[in-house]
Amino acid sequence: MATIPIATDQTVAVLRVARRGYRALQNVPVIPLLMLGVLTAMAILAPIVAPHSKLDPVKPLRGQCLAKFNMPDCPYVDNAPPFWAAGGTLDTPLGTDSLGRDVLSRLMHGARISLIVALTGTLFAGAIGTILGVLAGYMGRWWDEIIMRITDAWLTLPSLVFAILLSSVREPSLWNVVLILGLVFWSRYSRAVRGEVLTLRERDFVKLAEINGIDKLTIIRRHLIPNVMNTVMVLFSLQVGVAVIIEASLSFLGFGVPPPEPSWGLMMAQERESLMEGRWWLEVFPGICITMLVLSANMLGDWLRVRLDPQLRNR
Amino acid sequence: MKKYILVRALYSVVTLWLLVTIIFGLVRLTGDPVAMKAEAGADPAYVAQLRHSWGLDQPLHRQYMGFIGRLLRGDFGHSFEKSLPVRDIYFERLPNSLKLGFAAFLISLALGVPFGMLSALKVNSVWDNAGKVIALLGLSMPGFFVGLVLIIVFGIQLGWLPVLGKGSSAFVWSAPSTWATFWFRDWAHLAMPAFALGWYFSGAMLRITRSGMLDVLGSDYIKLVRLKGVPEAVVVAKHALKNSMIPVLTFAGLNLLIMVNVSVVIEVIFNWPGVGQLLYDALSNRDFPMVQGVVLMSGLLIVLLNFTIDVLYGYVDPRIRLSR
Numbered sequence: 183m184a185t186i187p188i189a190t191d192q193t194v195a196v197l198r199v200a201r202r203g204y205r206a207l208q209n210v211p212v213i214p215l216l217m218l219g220v221l222t223a224m225a226i227l228a229p230i231v232a233p234h235s236k237l238d239p240v241k242p243l244r245g246q247c248l249a250k251f252n253m254p255d256c257p258y259v260d261n262a263p264p265f266w267a268a269g270g271t272l273d274t275p276l277g278t279d280s281l282g283r284d285v286l287s288r289l290m291h292g293a294r295i296s297l298i299v300a301l302t303g304t305l306f307a308g309a310i311g312t313i314l315g316v317l318a319g320y321m322g323r324w325w326d327e328i329i330m331r332i333t334d335a336w337l338t339l340p341s342l343v344f345a346i347l348l349s350s351v352r353e354p355s356l357w358n359v360v361l362i363l364g365l366v367f368w369s370r371y372s373r374a375v376r377g378e379v380l381t382l383r384e385r386d387f388v389k390l391a392e393i394n395g396i397d398k399l400t401i402i403r404r405h406l407i408p409n410v411m412n413t414v415m416v417l418f419s420l421q422v423g424v425a426v427i428i429e430a431s432l433s434f435l436g437f438g439v440p441p442p443e444p445s446w447g448l449m450m451a452q453e454r455e456s457l458m459e460g461r462w463w464l465e466v467f468p469g470i471c472i473t474m475l476v477l478s479a480n481m482l483g484d485w486l487r488v489r490l491d492p493q494l495r496n497r
Numbered sequence: 498m499k500k501y502i503l504v505r506a507l508y509s510v511v512t513l514w515l516l517v518t519i520i521f522g523l524v525r526l527t528g529d530p531v532a533m534k535a536e537a538g539a540d541p542a543y544v545a546q547l548r549h550s551w552g553l554d555q556p557l558h559r560q561y562m563g564f565i566g567r568l569l570r571g572d573f574g575h576s577f578e579k580s581l582p583v584r585d586i587y588f589e590r591l592p593n594s595l596k597l598g599f600a601a602f603l604i605s606l607a608l609g610v611p612f613g614m615l616s617a618l619k620v621n622s623v624w625d626n627a628g629k630v631i632a633l634l635g636l637s638m639p640g641f642f643v644g645l646v647l648i649i650v651f652g653i654q655l656g657w658l659p660v661l662g663k664g665s666s667a668f669v670w671s672a673p674s675t676w677a678t679f680w681f682r683d684w685a686h687l688a689m690p691a692f693a694l695g696w697y698f699s700g701a702m703l704r705i706t707r708s709g710m711l712d713v714l715g716s717d718y719i720k721l722v723r724l725k726g727v728p729e730a731v732v733v734a735k736h737a738l739k740n741s742m743i744p745v746l747t748f749a750g751l752n753l754l755i756m757v758n759v760s761v762v763i764e765v766i767f768n769w770p771g772v773g774q775l776l777y778d779a780l781s782n783r784d785f786p787m788v789q790g791v792v793l794m795s796g797l798l799i800v801l802l803n804f805t806i807d808v809l810y811g812y813v814d815p816r817i818r819l820s821r
């Protein structure tokens with residue numbers, strides 16, 4: 183007799199958990215998470231799943247050279263079209279570029295560069311901006327004046343123009359782009375965080391902590407920074423997309439990640455001549471990758487913003 | 498009001514001064530321009546003379562004071578590449594960029610405002626969802642990708658539009674007859690770059706129009722107008738539209754700022770001889786006075802724009818000028 187109610191209790195509990203999990207899943211934006219998941223998997227697993235090397239030309243299959251150059255043997259086949267077009271093979275599903283490198287493999291490694299640069303760059307900007315914003319908002323007076331005036335001046339500069347200017351300071355490299363993103367975008371955070379801290383500082387829990395003689399550094403660390411994290415998270419998610427575009431634009435202009443690394447923007451820049459000769463796929467595939475990454479980041483950011491800001495939930 | 502304008506002006510001056518200082522510091526960090534101008538193994542006397550003529554042999558604070566002094570007199574230095582004053586080259590290019598910017602702005606209005614209104618009037622309908630997708634795509638497709646796709650479709654496959662350049666019409670400062678005609682010529686050249694540039698902003702415009710319209714439609718005076726029995730079309734066109742345009746127009750100022758930004762890449766793709774391409778060329782050639790001048794000018798324009806917006810705000814909304 184005694185075992186039966188326990189079993190029903192368990193089923194009820196399991197059912198409840200399942201129902202709650204299902205409801206949570208319904209609210210989760212599936213499409214952007216799926217896109218982001220695929221791109222992240224591509225980035226992490228690139229060295230394992232990529233069919234060819236990212237830097238070396240692909241060895242041609244038998245018959246490919248004969249078809250293209252009318253020669254029995256050749257070092258590589260350049261500008262091979264994607265597999266569905268005439269002359270394409272499944273060995274290089276998205277074709278090869280003008281140096282005979284596999285486009286699909288390069289796109290996979292490019293996901294790595296885009297994600298690393300955008301995430302670390304935005305994180306760096308967020309760290310600088312949050313600290314300065316909290317300092318300006320909480321310390322007040324001269325701290326506030328100085329930090330906010332610098333922030334204002336910083337916000338005045340158009341971000342891409344500023345990024346281009348910064349890129350000339352040091353030799354181009356991947357980490358240089360990260361540094362540039364951090365230095366360009368911190369002002370977005372400090373502005374928002376300062377506003378948040380100005381209201382937090384008047385709240386009772388901060389006042390009580392001050393009355394209890396807790397030093398300022400601890401108040402900042404224990405009471406202020408955890409409370410501005412919502413704002414920072416939302417800004418972070420919205421900035422990642424912008425960072426991807428800025429990285430791609432910098433690389434496209436030749437001021438970002440240097441060749442031969444397969445940054446998506448750089449891939450598009452290098453094949454501009456192919457475009458004029460009608461080989462559109464060399465431009466379109468990296469472009470679609472950039473769009474997908476930015477799109478998923480933006481959709482997640484929008485979702486997060488609505489989740490964390492109850493006023494927007496009914497919009 | 499006078500005090501408010503004065504405080505705003507002071508802030509603008511401080512911002513400008515900080516901007517100049519940041520740029521001065523950054524350009525000094527980029528390395529020795531003399532070493533780049535003079536090739537390796539150049540005559541030391543020539544190098545020393547070059548250094549002296551650019552004032553680089555003076556102590557840093559002297560250079561800084563001289564730099565600011567020259568800026569106050571409107572002297573942005575000479576381009577290394579073209580041996581012309583930076584200011585002249587900049588103003589020669591500026592009309593081209595403005596033409597592109599205005600065209601892109603009009604396109605973003607024409608695409609964003611009607612769709613935004615439609616979305617707001619039919620919330621959660623098919624139209625609203627289509628609007629959301631367009632807005633997201635607008636914000637997610639980088640301008641250079643849109644530009645390249647346009648080139649592929651209209652420039653190469655269909656061959657309808659010219660791919661490069663701005664056409665033969667030019668804005669010449671010394672010839673007033675070109676001042677008006679310039680804006681209305683060579684639209685075939687303008688179409689693709691303007692669309693690629695405007696695409697991004699139409700997404701943002703759509704979102705702002707939608708949320709502005711929703712705010713206004715939910716307000717009490719619209720309810721009152723509806724209660725009076727005014728037809729829905731008049732409610733929207735006469736009462737709601739006008740007020741929902743306020744955030745859109747505010748955003749216009751910000752738009753210009755971002756357009757300067759995105760236009761570098763667009764101008765490079767379409768070989769459009771504007772300010773953005775000037776910056777790109779200058780940086781590729783390590784022409785530092787030019788780079789410095791272009792960045793400073795774009796900063797200056799934005800500071801002036803912000804100041805104007807602040808002052809206009811102060812006139813329109815008394816709460817703003819009293820609170821600060």
